[in-house]
Amino acid sequence: MSSGFVENQNPNKPSPLNWSNLWLKNEKLLDQVVFAAKRRRSVSNKRPLSPLDDVTVDFPQIVVSNDLTSVFSDEILLHILSKLPEQSRRFSNCLVSKRWLNLQGRLVRSLRVFDWDFLISGRMFFRFPNLINIDLLHGAMVSNSHTTNSGLLINHDFGTFSMAPNEFLFDEHSLLPVDEVDFGLKVLASVYPNLRTLVVLNCSEMGLLSVSEGCPTIEELVLHRCNDNVLCGIAAFTNLVTLKLIGVVDGFYRSLVSDRGLTILAQGCKRLVKLELRGCQGGYEGIKAIGQCCQMLEELTFCDHRMDDGWLSGLSYCENLKSLKFVSCKGIDRDPDVDEDLGFCTMLERLHLERCQLRIKQSVRALFYVCQDVQEVVFKNCWGLNDGMFFHANLCRRLKFVSLEGCSRLTTQGLEAVVLSWKELESLKVISCKNIKDDEFTPVLSALFSALKEFQWCPGNTSLQSTILSCSGMGKRGGKFIK
Structure with a gap:
């Protein structure tokens, strides 16, 4: 039994509205609509028309699109997408359409570059035009592990690296040449003037100068494989707040940061608040210069340091230091000065030691003396x-x-x-x-x-x-x- 037959069995139930039957049965209504259309046409042509004139009515064309969000502007969609969780913005939204892919790229603020060609070719600038935090550490490494089936995955404090079995990071062939890294930094600085955070490996002072000129708002800088000559380009970073220097990483790479580089750093970056020295040498003179020049310094971290004997006395010049941290250090100070020459940090609030080797009793006592107000x-x-x-x-x-x-x-x-x-x-x-x-x-x-x-x-x-x-x-x- 058909549905129409069932409906006809119930005379009390109203029949569904059928527009085609309504127009055909009500001829008078149809004539009125046609005459109204003719009248509008006559008004536009300045000529009166009768109801019997033949008139073609132009109905607006309705364009049906699969993208229901096409009626919204980019600004509205960007505002909506910015309210979504970051996980959803990163993976799901970019799969909707090419337009959403471009919009999602405009919302990205932080990026870790794994392929240096992605930076040099310019694809990175079109894909992510509004970056403010960029990490170039992995991109500056040349690895052939993707062409072999026996690649090694190495985890370290500052990153995870994929390498071939016969490959070492301290080998010069495993790193991009300095001139290529400098060229990439120059291009980067010309495209992202609002850059705030940069992580880079194996650059020179010329590359840093190009970044300081093109990115005056940069606040955080991480320099891997840094040396004294590279620190000559630090002086131009007038707004630098956080700085991490990595000189030596056992099994990865080796470079020299001495008192000369620390003095250059102190004279250039006078607004530093956080400073981390990993695998750096130096001694009393370098720490003293940092304490005297960087009067806003509040957090100081030493990771696997190679400081000379007696360097601990220089900490007393860091008058506003609030946090002192030692990580993976083989010792504190092998031959510290006597208490009268040590001094102490009057504003220090926190002392943190993690994975350190405390071998010399005298050096531990000197550390507690310097930090006696902690x-x-x-x-x-x-x-x-x-x-x-x-x-x-x-x-x-x-x-x-x-x-x-x-x-x-x-x-x-x-x-x-x-x-x-x-x-x-x-x-x-x-x-x-x-x-x-x-x-x-x-x-x-x-x-x-x-x-x-x-x-x-x-x-x-x-x-x-x-x-x-x-x-x-x-x-x-x-x-x-x-x-």
Whole structure:
């Protein structure tokens, strides 16, 4: 039985509206519409028409497009797309159409370049015209690992690299020539005048000068394989706030940053707030120059430094320094000066040591003396920190936060001897320190811990596991079932 037959069986149900039947049955209405069209036509031609004249009515053509967003302007779409999550903008939107691909490229602000030809050919400028953060580290490396089936993937603190088995980054053939990198920087500076962050490898002072002239607003600069001559181009970066210098990376590349380069840096970048020195040499004179010239410096980081003996005395000239960090350093200062010549940083608030080798007791004491006004101390996976070295932490009388993680040689007695001298301590964290035992607590130490505002205690793996198991309630469920 057809649907039409079913509808006709119900006389009370109204029939669906059919425009073709309506026009054919109501001839009077049709004549009126045709006459109205003729009348409009006569008005435009300045001639009266009768209802019997033949007139062709021009109806507007409706263009049907598959892209329903074509009626919106680029500005409206950019405003809408900018409100979407970054993950969606990066992968999904660019697949809609070529127009959306171009719009998505205009929203991108940060880019990591893996192919140097993408920069030199100009495709990068048309695809991403509004970049302000550019990383050229991987693009400046020449690797043949994509042509072999046995490529190696190497992870490092500053990136992941794909290399062939017989390839080394410290080999000159693995890096782009300096003149090619400088040419790329010159082109880059001419296209992106609003650049704020740049990461580059194996450039010269001429390349840096072209960037400083074309990008006056640049605020953060990361220089890999940097040396003293390259630092001659730093003086033109008047608005530089953050600077990272990587001179030596074991197994990757090697270059020299000495007191000469640090002095040039200090005289040119007087508005520095954050400075990181990785694999850099130098000594007292270079650190002193930085402290005297860069009076806005607040954060100073040393990674695997090669500083000369006695350099620690130069830190006292950093009068506004608030954070001091050591990462992967084989030592602090092999031969520090006496206390009278060391001085100390009056504004320092935070001292952080991570993956450092603390071999010399005298250097650790000198570090605590320089940082005696610090309020926060963090030791994370530092080798060699024993009770004798940690005892000198009682020089820091204003400590409020202390974190000890992976300090395997530190004992409960050594911790108690120092903790009781910190009268302003508010927070203590002890994690994975296997020689600190729960059963060695004294009543005085227990009372001190109970008075802290924040206390985290997992000194050994067994204590950590027992805490996790007790929180999960595994034993309670089994006991009920057995009963």
